[in-house]
Amino acid sequence: xxxxxxxxxxxxxxxxxxxxxxxxxxxxQAEAVDHYKWMTNAEFTDALAVANALPGPxxxxxxxxxxYQVASWPGVLVALAATVVPTVIILVFLGNLLMKYANSxxxxxxxxxxxxxxxxxxxxxxxxMGVAAFxxxxxxxxxxxxxxxxxxxxxxxxxxxxxxxxxxxxxxxxIVF
Amino acid sequence: MGLKLMKTxxxxxxxxxxxxxxxxxxxxxxxxxxQEEVVKKYKWVDNEQFADLLAITNSxxxxxxxxxxxxxxxxxxxxxxxxxxxxxxxxxxxLIVIFLGSLIMNYAESxxxxxxxxxxxxxxxxxxAQTAxxxxxxxxxxxxxxxxxxxxxxxxxxxxxxxxxxxxxxSMLLGYLLFKKK
Numbered sequence: 359x360x361x362x363x364x365x366x367x368x369x370x371x372x373x374x375x376x377x378x379x380x381x382x383x384x385x386x387q388a389e390a391v392d393h394y395k396w397m398t399n400a401e402f403t404d405a406l407a408v409a410n411a412l413p414g415p416x417x418x419x420x421x422x423x424x425x426y427q428v429a430s431w432p433g434v435l436v437a438l439a440a441t442v443v444p445t446v447i448i449l450v451f452l453g454n455l456l457m458k459y460a461n462s463x464x465x466x467x468x469x470x471x472x473x474x475x476x477x478x479x480x481x482x483x484x485x486x487m488g489v490a491a492f493x494x495x496x497x498x499x500x501x502x503x504x505x506x507x508x509x510x511x512x513x514x515x516x517x518x519x520x521x522x523x524x525x526x527x528x529x530x531x532x533i534v535f
Numbered sequence: 536m537g538l539k540l541m542k543t544x545x546x547x548x549x550x551x552x553x554x555x556x557x558x559x560x561x562x563x564x565x566x567x568x569x570q571e572e573v574v575k576k577y578k579w580v581d582n583e584q585f586a587d588l589l590a591i592t593n594s595x596x597x598x599x600x601x602x603x604x605x606x607x608x609x610x611x612x613x614x615x616x617x618x619x620x621x622x623x624x625x626x627x628x629x630l631i632v633i634f635l636g637s638l639i640m641n642y643a644e645s646x647x648x649x650x651x652x653x654x655x656x657x658x659x660x661x662x663x664a665q666t667a668x669x670x671x672x673x674x675x676x677x678x679x680x681x682x683x684x685x686x687x688x689x690x691x692x693x694x695x696x697x698x699x700x701x702x703x704x705x706s707m708l709l710g711y712l713l714f715k716k717k
Contacts, residue, residue, distance in 0.1 A: 372597045382598065407643035408636055411652070414628040415600035416561035422629040423636060434629065442621055445597035446605030450617065452591050453606045457584075463715055469587050471710015473674035474684035475702050476590045477667055482691045483563045484663035491656035506657035513665050520568050521557035523658050531654015532647060 360429045361436045363394055368421050368440035375417075382417045382441075386424070396428050417441055501534045543612050544619045550577055551604045551623035559655045562599035565624075567662040569603050579611050586670050594703040600624050679713060 367389035375382030383406065390396045397405070409419040418438060425437030459465045492502055505527055512518040550572035558565040566589070573579045580588065592602045601621050608620030631639070642648055675681050687702050 375596050382596075404640050404643070405636075408632060408639045411639055411643045411648055412628050412631055413558050414555040414624060415565065415598045417598040418601060418625040419628050419632050422625070422632045426633050434633070438625060438629070441598065442601045442605070442625075445595050445602055446617060446621065449592065449595060449602055449606045450609045450614075452595075453588060453610065456587060456591060457610070464711060467714035468707040468710045469590065470676070470680065470714045471683060471706040471708075472590045472703055473586055473670065474680045475687045475706045476586060476593060477670045477674045478684050478687040478691060479593055479699055479702075480566070480589075480663060480667040480670060481688065484660055484667055487560060487564070487656065487663060488660040491653075491660050502653075502657050505654060506661050509658040509661040510665070513661070520571050520662050521553060523662070524557050524559065524655055527654040527658040528651040529654070531651045535650035535653045 361432055364425055364428055364433055364436045365440045367394055368425075368437045369444065372417065372441040373444055383420065386417070386420055390424050396424060501530075505530060540612070544615065546577055547608050547611055547616055547620045548623040551608070551620045552627060555600060555624040556627055558600075558659075559652060560659045562601075563663070564659045565600045566603070567666040569600075569607075570666060573607050579607060582669065583673055586673060589670075590703065594700050683709070 368386070371382050371385035371389050375385050387399075387402055391399055391402050405420060405423045406416075408423065409416050412419060418441060421437040421441045422434050425433035425435070427433075429436070456465070488506075491506070492499065509523050509527065512523060513520075551569070554565050554568035554572050558568050570582075570585055574582055574585050588603065588606055592599060592606065595602070601624050604620035604624045605617045608617035610616075612619070671684070675684060683706055687706065690697050690702060691699070
């Protein structure tokens with residue numbers, strides 16, 4: 359019964375959450391805390407803090423954590439599968455369709471229409487991350503500006519690997535903040 | 536299993552393992568790192584295909600990171616490829632969450648970790664901005680596409696209750712009507 363509930367909870371949260379993992383968090387909270395009462399709000403906040411401290415997608419980390427708490431390893435498997443599998447199956451078929459008709463005029467015109475929107479979506483995510491990073495207080499935090507400018511320069515001039523920038527910035531963050 | 540197949544699956548695992556385990560800020564923060572791996576390093580898809588895959592990914596729910604992994608893994612090596620890429624995304628951090636979760640909880644609010652995450656955030660913002668700029672170069676090919684971009688940006692920022700999936704679908708329909716060669 360626990361396993362079935364886990365499946366339903368994460369299936370619902372994941373498949374109603376547009377905008378990637380971060381958009382799914384409040385939906386998972388509604389399922390795990392309000393609906394199934396697997397944990398308290400405070401416990402959920404703790405789980406979220408752990409997830410945020412680690413790299414990778416947030417939703418799968420939370421699914422693992424709650425799945426394990428509720429029903430050990432089978433719980434982990436079920437919660438992860440419910441989060442990931444349904445949309446991936448749909449996407450594989452959509453992706454195939456996309457590549458199969460890649461040369462059709464109809465699809466080309468649709469993709470031409472959608473590319474500016476994807477760019478705008480990504481720009482908004484970048485902007486939101488920027489707001490979180492800079493805390494938008496005047497004057498801007500000196501070191502945050504320096505790190506951002508340094509990262510932009512490194513990408514533009516040296517084509518530095520993003521992973522290297524991320525590790526370096528954590529190190530610098532540790533030193534200066 | 537053939538050696539070549541093993542090699543490809545290993546590459547898929549490593550590519551998504553790296554993209555996932557160096558990204559802080561959830562799935563969306565992974566996008567620039569996935570692009571680095573699958574477009575620049577392994578050349579599984581080109582920049583334009585990457586943008587198109589991202590477009591259909593954005594039109595469906597669920598986490599971005601695993602969706603991209605599943606779709607690109609499948610393109611490279613079928614269902615097995617999809618499985619390996621997805622496992623590469625979540626397995627390492629899932630194991631850490633299970634075995635070290637309570638330990639990390641003690642450190643999650645620690646000043647050292649918080650200062651590291653503070654250092655990372657501006658870099659994540661810059662990386663995402665750079666990916667957006669790169670996509671923009673391909674996306675804004677004429678005046679109409681610029682208008683599409685400006686309108687969707689305005690809607691996203693000013694009318695946040697309008698769902699992004701709606702924008703994606705509306706833009707595909709409009710694109711079909713406006714750009715299809717007679």
